[in-house]
Amino acid sequence: MDASATPSPRAAAMLEVAGLHKVYAGAGRTVEAIRAVTFTVKAGALVCIVGPSGAGKTTLLKCIAGLLPPSGGKVVLDGEAVAGPPPAMAVVFQEYGRSLFPWMSVWANVELPLKQKRLPAARRRALVDDALAAVDLTEAHGAYPWQLSGGMQQRVAIARAVAYEPQVLLMDEPFAAVDAQTRADLEDLIRRLWQRLKVTVLFVTHDIDEAVYLGERVLILSHAPTVIMEDVAIDLPGERSQLETRSLPRFGELRKHVYAQIQLAKQGWRPPGERKT
């Protein structure tokens, strides 16, 4: 990364999750999804959250996004407690086929949130143009989402998030449903956008390789009721490439380490000192 870039004045915590706890109360049955999750994300960081299936990844992300009220603990975004979706946050959802409005063109999909922000038309136009260019979809602006391939649809969703100019970008397994080659392209797109826009990214995935390749830091989640198992620093070079980075010995080590932890999580690992449930 550019070494001369001035550090953000708020280089401390952009996002702070403290003692987050979530219990689903059903009819006569309660399910504890998240026991206690605490971490902070510095401004401009790219942090991946990885966990086995059933680790409450989506629940955690929805609590952070303000879409689900936590049962305990708090989420603080840039100094303000989150209660409902904050204006400085954008979410990219896993189900690309269901997260774009099928009755609107690509352009209108990206523009709608900006209209809600009451931005003037010229500013909206510039933001939508830039965002669609950034994901290489300038040509497709008039198409309907369902006329595009899965990877392109997810790029539209990314463009919508980028045009929104968030401080924090949340991504919930955004590439889980696209094919492997498209996924590699989209991963590089996320790295490029992150470096260019200096946005803070929290990327949830179940894919260990993806987490290690993308992140500067990987948070490993335990099985539900979720706690953070480990906070792994990814000391790979800043410039990443699918070919070079993935064949580095260090990549292999990190991948192996995270993989082993996930295996432990699947086998029901609990933090030391926790009483058996």
Add this chain to the structure above:
Amino acid sequence: MSSTRMLAFGRQAGLALGLPAVLVAVWWVASAGSANFYFPPLQTIARMFVEVWVSPRIFDDVLPSLARLAAGYFAAAALGLLIGIPIGLSRGLRNLTEPVLEFLRAIPPPALVPILILFAGIGDTMKTLVIVSGCIWPVLLNTVEGVRGRDEVLEEVAQSYRIGALARLWHFIIPSASPQMFTGLRQALSIGIILMVISEMFAASNGLGFAIIQFERSFAVPEMWTGIILLGLIGILLSLLFRLAERRILRWYHGLRQSQRSDG
């Protein structure tokens, strides 16, 4: 490419019009020279059709009927959407209204005619109300279902991008319910035509239903047949217009469905 499409279109049109043409031909031949008073030759009916309907009757009977149909249909559509959307949005409201709606829907609208006459007399208001009372149910119930069945991922998208209540209604809830709304509107249209005729058979001084009853009572059998044929033609024409409007408004929906089908 375009010539094969022309060919496909031609074949479709041929299939659509083929059976009606055959049926008309059979009727024409079978009824030729018929001496049965109640089943006059189709040739006679056809000649009479022009004589009866290309006349001031267009203004005296056809247009008043269509005006009442339009008034009743659009009022029912507006009411159905207006009441259906809030019910679809709120589970509490749904639980509260469901038994009442099921009861009201089960009442055959013609049974309401005597009551409506008491309240609204025998004029246009009564006839329009009969149409409303029948057309509203398919629109209302389908709107409730359509609004209720909206996608929860899109709901979260709207929430996370802080789409305001009005924009959410206009850009999300109504469009996502629109395919089902159109299903209801299509059912309401055929019900509306039926009720238009029935309401004019009770206490009326003009209209298509009134004309058909008049012809029947004065033993003008060929004229009566022309009225029935005209009703059929109006029904086809309105449903064609409806399909055109639907194709235009729900273009995205048909495209989406097709792309989902081709994905397997």
